[in-house]
Amino acid sequence: MENLRIPGPTPCPTDVLQAMGKQMINHRGEEFGQILNRVTDKLKQLFQTKEDVFLLTASGTGGLEAAIVNTLSPEDKVLSVSNGVFGERFATIAEQFRAEVIPLRFEWGKAADADAVRRALNAEPKIKAVLVTHNETSTGVTNDLASISSVVKEFDKLLLVDAISGLGSINLAVDDWHLDVTVTGSQKGWMAPPGIAMVSVSQKAWQAHSNARMPRFYWDFSQAKSYLEKGQTPWTPAISTVFALSVSLEMMLKEGLANIITRHARVGQAARDGVKSLGLSLFAEESHASNTVTAVAASDGLDIKQMLKVLREEHEIILTGGQQTLAGKIFRIGHLGWVTEGDIKTVISALKVALPQAGFRGA
Ligand SMILES: Cc1ncc(COP(=O)(O)O)c(C=O)c1O
Numbered sequence: 468m469e470n471l472r473i474p475g476p477t478p479c480p481t482d483v484l485q486a487m488g489k490q491m492i493n494h495r496g497e498e499f500g501q502i503l504n505r506v507t508d509k510l511k512q513l514f515q516t517k518e519d520v521f522l523l524t525a526s527g528t529g530g531l532e533a534a535i536v537n538t539l540s541p542e543d544k545v546l547s548v549s550n551g552v553f554g555e556r557f558a559t560i561a562e563q564f565r566a567e568v569i570p571l572r573f574e575w576g577k578a579a580d581a582d583a584v585r586r587a588l589n590a591e592p593k594i595k596a597v598l599v600t601h602n603e604t605s606t607g608v609t610n611d612l613a614s615i616s617s618v619v620k621e622f623d624k625l626l627l628v629d630a631i632s633g634l635g636s637i638n639l640a641v642d643d644w645h646l647d648v649t650v651t652g653s654q655k656g657w658m659a660p661p662g663i664a665m666v667s668v669s670q671k672a673w674q675a676h677s678n679a680r681m682p683r684f685y686w687d688f689s690q691a692k693s694y695l696e697k698g699q700t701p702w703t704p705a706i707s708t709v710f711a712l713s714v715s716l717e718m719m720l721k722e723g724l725a726n727i728i729t730r731h732a733r734v735g736q737a738a739r740d741g742v743k744s745l746g747l748s749l750f751a752e753e754s755h756a757s758n759t760v761t762a763v764a765a766s767d768g769l770d771i772k773q774m775l776k777v778l779r780e781e782h783e784i785i786l787t788g789g790q791q792t793l794a795g796k797i798f799r800i801g802h803l804g805w806v807t808e809g810d811i812k813t814v815i816s817a818l819k820v821a822l823p824q825a826g827f828r829g830a
Pocket residue numbers: 474475526527528529553600602603604605629630631632652
């Protein structure tokens with residue numbers, strides 16, 4: 468079996484896979500309603516929220532689009548806090564729907580700075596919403612969302628958060644941090660296959676929703692809410708992924724959120740220590756290195772493509788490279804969801820063998 472260590476999709480436990488194989492049921496029937504209600508309640512615990520949480524049949528990007536079209540109008544000014552590929556994507560979606568995006572960019576590999584957010588909000592009082600990526604998967608950086616959120620709330624702005632690759636693995640407290648829309652995806656830390664985006668919606672987001680004029684249909688939160696009251700989703704959901712989530716979320720609550728967060732911290736540390744012990748350097752500034760994905764800089768003759776090939780063909784380990792301008796410059800190890808320190812030690816041992824075969828002259 469391949470050892471899939473990319474930052475999503477992630478491996479699923481056997482019980483989760485078995486749940487995926489169950490026969491279809493009526494998505495407008497009582498049984499599905501009970502499952503949907505249970506899944507939603509469990510998600511609320513893991514999002515640390517008492518507000519609404521919806522399941523949308525989509526990958527994470529659909530959830531990001533939902534966050535924007537449900538709360539904003541064309542020409543609204545939006546501050547985009549970005550330090551990687553996914554921060555840029557969130558901004559692009561807002562632009563496509565004709566928001567006026569004011570970019571606040573940080574060097575890739577560095578964390579976003581809350582003071583810079585404060586300066587940007589001071590400079591443009593008409594900003595309506597702030598877009599932030601919690602865990603920038605493309606660079607392996609976790610932004611200090613609690614600090615950024617406290618600044619955004621000083622200005623009483625709407626805060627839309629891409630928490631796709633961090634939520635459920637790294638601490639994120641939706642209610643305590645006053646996050647207005649928070650988005651994640653089933654294939655990340657949730658130990659389930661792709662297919663469902665999960666979003667939380669605060670009271671402030673509902674207020675914005677009632678005035679928002681961007682076109683929306685499939686993503687309409689009002690529809691999601693009124694159907695959820697009947698134990699349904701407005702449109703046919705990815706039923707198998709919901710079955711999977713009902714099992715994986717049960718496993719997560721059994722382990723306990725605090726324990727899951729600690730495990731990811733240990734695993735993240737093992738990944739960082741491991742790559743450094745091989746003579747490689749981290750791409751992300753270490754103070755903000757992610758506990759779900761480690762980005763490693765190529766150096767000393769390392770041919771990343773060749774290294775990924777050797778790992779795949781000779782060790783059955785799947786890592787991934789850099790995206791966009793980071794292609795050929797970094798590789799990434801995913802360690803979220805169903806993962807232990809042992810899994811990461813296996814990756815590090817294989818890297819030790821594969822690196823010299825891929826031209827690496829360090830160490
Ligand atoms: C931080 C972040 N945002 C957005 C996405 C896009 O999610 P999806 O591929 O599920 O649409 C990802 C997926 O890798 C991600 O890690």
